[in-house]
Amino acid sequence: MVHKPVYAEAEEVMDLVRDASKQPGKDYVIVDVRGEDYRGGHIPGSINVPASEMYDKANDLIREYSQVPKIYFHCALSQVRGPKSARIYAETLNNLGTETDQKIKILRLGFEGWHNKYSKEKDLLEDYDESLWLSEFRS
Secondary structure (H helix, E strand, C coil), X not given: CCCCCEEECHHHHHHHHHCCCCCECCCEEEEECCCHHHCCCECCCCEECCHHXXXXXXXXXXXXXXXXXXXXXXXXXXXXXXXXXXXXXXXXXXXXXXXXXXXXXXXXXXXXXXXXXXXXXXXXXXXXXXXXXXXXXXX
């Protein structure tokens, strides 16, 4: 099976995050590839692997999570870092020949889109610091 990332809408991820029967790291994985811009809030249950480290960490991610049914990648807007990280993960998975039916997805519009849609939903933001969004990220 050749793995190729596809886009996913925020609602798909939101349904997983809110589903009490689904467990991050077991039923799905959300990889937030933002660097410094990770602070200030993230999707609950996500793990932070900065895009600059993806080449070095792809094998570790595959070893730990390749049997999880779905893995989602995102950055701030999912235009550069998120899609590139998903591609690196998929290419590494393909090159290793790892047997898995895992779906590799990119969160459309990234964390900015997630924040715009769900900033008032406290259960959909973890470690959220509104003051950072009002000052630093909105300047």
